[in-house]
Amino acid sequence: MTPSVSLRQLKPGQRAVVKKIGTGGELGRRMREMGLVPGTTIQVIGRAPLKDPVAIKLRGYNLTLRNNEADHILVEPETGS
């Protein structure tokens, strides 16, 4: 078991599994309806020119969110990637 880290700490190309969405309210709701729920596999595909926001791939499509939003998402990086 790799320890959980926040999505912000992942590097481009790295894959991980969502463990927990640590926020409620509008932001949490928005993340859920976009398919970010525990158990989802995600991959960081890139960052904007100023390193923020971050773009990720999940469920076969691409999503972007700000770093301070990514902080709420705890993930478990895939080993070996």
Added chain:
Amino acid sequence: MSRPLTIALAGNPNAGKTSVFNALTGARQHVGNYPGVTVEYKEGSVQHHGRPVQVVDLPGTYSLTAYSPEELVARNYLIGQRPDVVVDVVDASNLERNLYLTVQLMELGVPLVVCLNMVDVAEAKGLKIDAAKLSRMLGAPVVPTVARSGRGMDELLQAAVELADSDPEWTPLEISYGTDVDQGAAEVSALLQGPQERRGLLSAHWLAVKCLEGDQEVIAHVEQTPELAERVLPVCRRVASHVRSTMDDEPESVIADYRYGFIMGITRQVMVSEREMRMDFSDKLDKVLTHRLAGPLFLFAVLYAIYEFVFWASASPVVWFEKFFGWLGGAVSAVLPEGVLRSLIVSGVIDGVGGVLGFAPLIAFMFFAIAIMEDSGYMARVAYIMDRVLRIFGLHGNSVMALIVGGGISGGCAVPGVMAARTLKDPKARLATILTVPFMNCGAKLPVFSLLIAAFFARHQAEMLFVLTLISWGLGLLAAKLLRVTVLKGEQAPFVMELPPYRAPTLKGLVIHTWERTWQYVKKAGTMILGVSILMWAAMSFPGLDASQDAAWQARMNAAPTPAARSELASARASAELAGTLAGQAGQALTVITAPLGFDWRTNVALVGGFAAKEVIVSTMGVAYSLGEVDTEHPASLSQRLAREPGWSPLAAFALMVFVMVYAPCVATLVMIRKETGGWGWAMFSLAYNTLIAYALALAVYQGGLLLGLG
């Protein structure tokens, strides 16, 4: 059999819902706004074997909660209007997330047909979907389609009509959300059973789940019956605290997790992915287009290309429109006798409305360029690239488009700019963007700048225009920041946004989108602007010269020795006439306020006229500085005149340019702000905010300059 049917289209943004709508209805559609919100709806009709079928395009949503205006509008339409069939447009290449809305439609219980769209894209991604099995598992017809090419549209319509003709009952789907939530739902549902009229036609179970989800709309509905709320809400609170203590989560996230679990149960059985999650063509393109260095450069090149394209393409049509209105004015002048009526129709109506409609081709090409950006998926990348910068000023990545359309690289128009702010979902960032757009250097301010630059900064024309562009961006962003820390203070709404795959836009889609928006602009020009043009015409025509003054001028002109002297006197007469009008008197009265800025009464009249449309500033200054008719496109002679005029200096000219850049948005923009913000309040705020800032800046520039000895 021949009863008219209504089909509602639901679906995620970017799932191709608009393509399905366009493919079904063609050009037989119209756009409207839902009352009170700026969410658009479209209605169209189609004939199915000679039978009229009404198609309603609901706003694109990812979910069916009640948190965004789009979701609320879509849900209230389904519940209130009960369409015969709901066609859920699902992106086959992105099935899991799209089914999240499908499941919620099934939970609501609507008669459902699933339009499995973009199956070609899914195949190209190596996804194989068993439509027949999906149909069995969902208990709803599933029709594979490619809406962009029209594939499957007949079958889709056939399936929808067949389902409607079977008079389907609403059959709410009940799935498990885990023991705790299920037990709570059963308890609440038992309380909500009872008189049908109290829950409309909705199922008690659906209402119960919504209460547990914390859905404010449904809870407010329950609270209308206090004795019911007294029993229901404690159960909801108990379930919530239990879920929190045992699962460290909110009921609504647990419910969402189970929905996705339900979806995964389906997709695992109907979908085979031949390849693993991998980089596709769109991702490779993003590697370049959102690259650290190449991305911003490409963005800048695209924006520049849009301007080149829009001005190149619209140059001839704009001239045709000008010629047409010029011809129309001439024709009316020839028919009507000289007098107030002719002046009203020619100077008030034709010049006023023509001045705005003359811009229609430019606006149309601008919308066309924006439609390409939107339909191709590039617009989302613009937001992605720009968000970090604009966030500093309390704006959003998407604000950049509105600001550019509004004149960010010189030559846009604030009216479509304000409309372009619709792409923003965050209400406060959207308002801040709308109120910032008028700071940009729109096309109508350019003649004023070129006039004054030619007169006072002749050796540095391009540099000066560039400096003015930088100033407008700087002021606009600071003004946005000021709003965001005062009247529009508050948390930023979530950014979380889909980056849709790049797609080649279809010509049909582009034409429809361009036409819709251009038509809205033209309609507005035809109504509100007509009234304002007439008012401004009246203010600049009456009371004018009285009979004795008129006779005196006539006598002097008749006595003029040469034709040149005669025409000079005619100009002087026009200037005197303007001074006597309401606008002229207002201009003279305003000198009390504007003298510290270095403006004389003639400039004031022009600025008052510029409130109707900034184009009027140059032509009014022409009349005021007694040049008779001034050609807005070639104000060279006026600039020579101004350069010689006492009281004018480069400093005064610069103060005036700053003032014109920032002061009161034109009437057309104010009307659009009112429309987009739902009331006159923000339009009036914009009027005051901009004018006050303009005054303060021009005062600082002029008085500061005088102190430094620049006057």
